[in-house]
Amino acid sequence: MPPPRLIVGLGNPGGQYEDNRHNVGFWFVDQLAARLQAPLTAQGKFLGRVARRGELWLLQPMTYMNLSGQAVAALARFYKIAADETLVVHDDLDLEPGSIRLKQGGGNGGHNGLKDIQARLATADFWRLRLGIGHPGERAEVVSYVLKAPRREEQELIDRALDRCLLAWPDLAAGDYAAAQRQLHVKTVSP
Structure with missing residues (x-):
């Protein structure tokens, strides 16, 4: 697989x-940008906060979640970045807090950013x-649930998941997705 050239963290600005x-996608890109010493700066042309490190681009769309594709498409088209060179980091209701799944393609699971x-x-x-945030249990509660902060114990699990993602970064950066999956797809343990 080709190594990623664009890492997109999904979230809402403000x-x-x-x-x-x-x-959580924004949280990951913030941490990766700090690790790579690649400060994110606003770039209106790409409708987001952007950082570059060699051939690698980091992007936080500032379009709000439901219009994330505007920013992704603008940057990807301008720099001729293919879909299989793009990694989108996002929250996932279907995974428990602290769980991580890395995959290519598939459905959007009702995620408006995807x-x-x-x-x-x-x-x-x-x-x-995909970074697990858990599910509120009722479909009608999803919007308010995703727009609230995690409970303390959930935050600890999510923080550990983000740490695991950063540990897997060398494999991800090399395009060795199978090795990254072996590191990331482990059973989470409660704090």
Whole structure:
């Protein structure tokens, strides 16, 4: 597999959303940018906060979750980055807090950010790093649930998952997705 050239962290811009479950993709990109010493800066042309390290781009769309594809498509088209060179990091209701799944392609699971990216790239063949946030139990509660901060014990599990993702970064950066999956797809242990 080709190594990723674009890492997209999904979330919503603005201080009121900063600690929300829906922003775990932003949290990962913030931590990766710090690790790579690649500061994120606003770039209107790409509708987001962007950092570059060699051939690698980091992106936090500032379009709000439901329009994430606008920013992804703008950067990917400008730099001719293929879908299989793109890794989208996002929250996942179907996974328990602390669980991680890495896969290429597939459905969007009702995630509006993924829906928009699929529509604007005209493919679902990008990679996804799915970070579990758990489910509120009732479909009607999903919107308010993702727009709230995790409980303390959930936050600890999510933080550990983010640490595991950073530990797997060398394999991800090399395009060795199978090795990254072996590191990431482990059973979570409660704090």
